Amino acid sequence: MEKLAAVKGMNDIMPPESARWEWFEEKVRDLMGRYAYRNMRTPIIEPTALFVRGLGEVTDIVEKEMYSFDDRLNGEQLTLRPEATAGVVRAVVEHSMLYEGGKRLYYMGPMFRHERPQRGRYRQFHQVGAEALGFSGAEIDAELILLADNLWRSLGLKNVRLEINSLGQPNERKAHREALIAYFEHHVDLLDEDARRRLYSNPLRILDSKNITMKLIVESAPRLIDFLGEESRAHLSKVQNILDANNIVWTLNPRLVRGMDYYNLTVFEFITDQLGSQGTICGGGRYDYLIEQIGGKPAPAVGWALGVERVLELLKEQEQVIPAPAPDAYAVVQIAADLPRVMNILQQLRERGVCVQMHTPANSIDGMGSIKNQFKKADASGACYALIFGSDELLRQCVGVKSLRDSKAAQIEKPLEAIAEWASTLQSNC
Numbered sequence: 001m002e003k004l005a006a007v008k009g010m011n012d013i014m015p016p017e018s019a020r021w022e023w024f025e026e027k028v029r030d031l032m033g034r035y036a037y038r039n040m041r042t043p044i045i046e047p048t049a050l051f052v053r054g055l056g057e058v059t060d061i062v063e064k065e066m067y068s069f070d071d072r073l074n075g076e077q078l079t080l081r082p083e084a085t086a087g088v089v090r091a092v093v094e095h096s097m098l099y100e101g102g103k104r105l106y107y108m109g110p111m112f113r114h115e116r117p118q119r120g121r122y123r124q125f126h127q128v129g130a131e132a133l134g135f136s137g138a139e140i141d142a143e144l145i146l147l148a149d150n151l152w153r154s155l156g157l158k159n160v161r162l163e164i165n166s167l168g169q170p171n172e173r174k175a176h177r178e179a180l181i182a183y184f185e186h187h188v189d190l191l192d193e194d195a196r197r198r199l200y201s202n203p204l205r206i207l208d209s210k211n212i213t214m215k216l217i218v219e220s221a222p223r224l225i226d227f228l229g230e231e232s233r234a235h236l237s238k239v240q241n242i243l244d245a246n247n248i249v250w251t252l253n254p255r256l257v258r259g260m261d262y263y264n265l266t267v268f269e270f271i272t273d274q275l276g277s278q279g280t281i282c283g284g285g286r287y288d289y290l291i292e293q294i295g296g297k298p299a300p301a302v303g304w305a306l307g308v309e310r311v312l313e314l315l316k317e318q319e320q321v322i323p324a325p326a327p328d329a330y331a332v333v334q335i336a337a338d339l340p341r342v343m344n345i346l347q348q349l350r351e352r353g354v355c356v357q358m359h360t361p362a363n364s365i366d367g368m369g370s371i372k373n374q375f376k377k378a379d380a381s382g383a384c385y386a387l388i389f390g391s392d393e394l395l396r397q398c399v400g401v402k403s404l405r406d407s408k409a410a411q412i413e414k415p416l417e418a419i420a421e422w423a424s425t426l427q428s429n430c
């Protein structure tokens with residue numbers, strides 16, 4: 001029969017690779033807890049209107065990257081989430097969560113965008129995101145940046161730089177928009193097809209173009225930062241002061257605009273030069289108008305999202321060693337008839353926290369296989385100890401314990417009726 005393959009741009013995450021993911025997720029959970037950000041989970045499918053309204057109609061995501069479909073049963077227009085902020089906001093509004101004050105939240109999970117698959121760019125990819133809703137002060141923008149920076153350090157990630165910018169407020173953007181249109185009209189010959197199409201609908205988006213032939217014209221375009229009023233400038237410098245006080249190095253990138261329309265004031269990206277053209281590992285900013293746009297009572301908010309695949313790829317690039325999971329002990333079993341009893345003993349060990357892998361032949365009716373072969377498997381499992389359940393040992397109500405890592409250590413015996421007394425000695429990290 002013809003073999004079926006995964007959808008293009010969507011990856012299976014299998015062992016041993018999945019251990020890196022679990023390690024990473026554990027670090028994230030731990031760190032989010034230290035900043036008192038609480039986990040939330042929203043559906044992977046949302047009404048299409050949520051993204052059209054939330055992200056903006058004239059954005060790469062909404063124009064060409066969404067997996068949208070009609071529900072066959074009731075005709076509802078649905079979309080596989082391309083990002084999670086809109087869903088978080090929808091849920092927070094739906095559950096009136098800002099009623100008793102601001103909320104610090106985080107999520108992790110798969111996102112879907114129909115992009116051209118390449119290194120660091122997939123059609124199903126994963127994000128971790130942190131969102132602080134209901135707070136307007138610059139200190140929370142800075143807290144989120146500090147949190148991300150701390151995450152890089154706890155992962156052992158190096159060579160990540162921080163770029164920041166301010167997108168100001170809508171009225172400031174309006175003045176800039178006019179200047180931008182005038183400027184691009186003047187250079188219309190140099191614009192690519194996308195840019196021409198967006199010239200009047202969303203000229204700011206042109207600054208986010210990935211087309212390198214437009215680099216020059218984009219670089220000399222009017223800068224939004226020059227159109228900012230006093231309040232917007234003060235907000236940005238407050239963020240910068242807090243970063244400085246925390247020795248976080250940043251650069252101001254006046255062309256940083258981000259891919260969604262919902263941002264205002266602070267925007268930022270963490271970028272590396274070690275992943276080729278997919279160098280942005282994390283991006284975020286303030287989105288004070290999104291909650292209202294999605295139908296909630298107006299409230300400020302700020303957040304970021306990181307790309308898990310890119311972060312893990314960068315860790316690999318930097319040859320960061322991530323502990324591979326291994327059992328504490330590997331159970332070598334001489335005869336299959338002893339399995340019921342042996343499995344009961346292993347069960348007791350696991351209840352006491354010991355990680356034990358049992359030797360399992362493809363078909364135990366043919367026997368357990370030679371002890372030599374079992375020891376080979378035990379060694380390959382990475383376990384510290386072999387537990388030897390020979391018929392002799394079992395007759396004497398004992399199990400043999402042999403270190404797999406210290407060849408000089410002699411095999412010893414432990415009494416089965418006193419598991420509680422020695423189980424924990426198997427948990428030494430070797």
Ligand code: ATP
Pocket residue numbers: 083113115120121122123124125126127258259278280281282283284305306307308309310
């Ligand atoms: P890019 O400019 O690389 O397309 P973006 O601005 O579209 O990124 P965001 O929507 O801000 O990205 O998402 C936050 C992060 O998610 C990105 O910085 C990146 O690390 C990751 N990311 C975005 N799209 C993809 C993708 N298709 N595959 C893998 N990771 C992605």
Ligand code: MG
Pocket residue numbers: 060259
């Ligand atoms: Mg993109």
